[in-house]
Amino acid sequence: MTALLAQAASTAGDAGVGEAVVFWILGPVALAAAIAMVLARNAVHSALFLVLTMLSLAVFYLMQQAPFLGFVQIIVYTGAVMMLFLFVLMLVGRDSSDSVVEVLRGQRVAAVLLGLAFALLLVAGVGRAAFAIPSAGLGVAASNGNLPGIGRLVFTDYLLPFELTSALLITAALGAIVLAFAQKKPKAKLGQRATVIARLRGEHARVSPLPGPGVYATANSVAVPALLPDGSIARESLSEIIEGHEVDEHPRPPADAHALTDGRRAEPESAGTEARTTGAATGGEEERA
């Protein structure tokens, strides 16, 4: 690790002090965020620490004269991939923390062993790259500027891997779409016109929508039933949920749908007081029914 840092610092030597300063500030930040990502209990916090690590890496790329790579790192990984992660994590729910129970037996031991092996592999590989292979330097690799250099390499020497990767990605995306839609029923979704026609054919319970609640000028309660054109009560206008609730407040006069009509009940005083009561959910249609 120190050898790696020293190597980075020595390559930073010709670029100036600024790069070394940035490295020694952001290097620990990136490392600490990576460790915190593993240790954080909350999944969203974990994701945020990963974002911090990625941003630090992006700044490293910028400092190493690879501006394209740096900003693409921010746009693609931080902006799109991690945002998708967050999207899913938020859907899972904010209170779902990691459980400490080991679900798979021996998982932790295996994880530690594999992690160590992977670290060893990386150190060996990167160490070899750092010491055994002479570096060509930016003057050769990006003589024409960073952007044209990458463009030329991607579309000449690395064309086949590039295209293969894109084909793989497209296949994966298509596969995900197919898998996601395979769970749905193969029934075609009805359009607006088709729904209307189905209603008129009598395939629905009724042609029209259910009547709305009878909220009149005399009562602002949704428990007041609506009146049909002939003055009778429309039972379908009452919500089953409201009807099912027990109301244990002090008894109020029942909401009267006929308060404004010259109907059977003529009590303008009580209707006036009803207008200001809310939630008179005592189902006023029983005694009239």
Place this chain on the structure above:
Amino acid sequence: MNPAIDPVDGMTRTQQLLADDPLWLVVLKVVVLFAVGVVLTLFMINWERKVVARMQQRPGPNRVGPNGWLQSLADGLKLAFKEDIMPVLADKKVYFIAPVISTIPAFLAFSVIPFGGEVSIFGERTVLQLVDLPVGVLVVLACSSIGVYGIVLGGWASGSPYSLLGALRSAAQVISYEIALGLSVVAVVLYARSMSTADIVAAQGSGWYFYLLIPSFVVFVVAMVGETNRAPFDLPEAESELVGGFHTEYTSLKFALFFLAEYVNMVTVSAMATTLFLGGGRWPWPLSSFNDNGWLMFVAFLIKTLIFLFVFIWLRGTLPRFRYDQFMKLGWKVLVPVSLGWILVIFAIRAYRNSTGGESTAALLITIGIVILAILAVAFLLPDRGTPDQEVEVASDYPVPPLDLKVPSAPKRRRPVERRQPAGALTGKEEE
């Protein structure tokens, strides 16, 4: 490749000037950029309220300051002194940091915008731009993609279902519209042969891209409205559905930061649209001589940006909000395919032009092949219209109007002359 490039150290004139900036000039530019962002926000809020009010035939704010132009300043001060509420269910740290994450990238994106030409500030030759990176366009995209984190985290950390729904909508919205935004920029980059914002402005000397690259321009303008969460794409804060959306639980300065970020983002994308498609600070033909003066170019830049900002206000005053699925359909099934097809067309044109003056038959065949492929792709994308079945037998006894009912045009009504009021007492509108 670029004629303006200096063979000695590979830097353009803009980059050389910026590299020579002394520290005090850089600090001055940073402070001025920040001030421009804040002042434009205050102006924009007031302007928006006044314009929307005019569109709705009411006066709008007209009490605080001359003609009401200090209203947003007063509102901002009031916001700062309001009680700061921390919801019980909030994730405290994330809740606190979210508005900051949302605001900083919004200002950061300003740094690559070329506001004008070459000027002399206190005897120092420089350009009205903070930095000119070779990937300047990507900086703006990166800043917008980081800024969304503020919205998403703020909505999540509030611990309220409305906020969470707003955050989810925002995440999906920005991911899908950023693709369209990025694809529309590709065409500009291909034409300008550079990703640096200053180079793109310089490349528009022969013609602005908004008419050379019309499809890209249209896609960019639509996507930038979606990217900034503005009406008619303001689904993350749809007040009729989600109370306030992602900032339902936010109060005081934190809410003010979100507000600031939204308006600064609007200014940023408008400035970006100006840079990419309207030739930055370039004056159009009859006033081309103004292009020699950097400050006059700044004026042109400001005017063009304000035009875009006015369009934002206009849209808000005119269009109803999209339904969410319509919005996603527009993004994925219209904007992205159109952008891809357009890029393909540009590739074809360029390949044809580059192939030794367009005489080689192989290049011509390849070009025609690409064009045919593009047309085929578009043809596949078009949904085939199903034939509507005409005969419908009504099974229910519910009284319905005949399905082939043609509503007759209303007969002309003669106004009863004797009921007409004496002139002056009523206008004709009230009579109807």
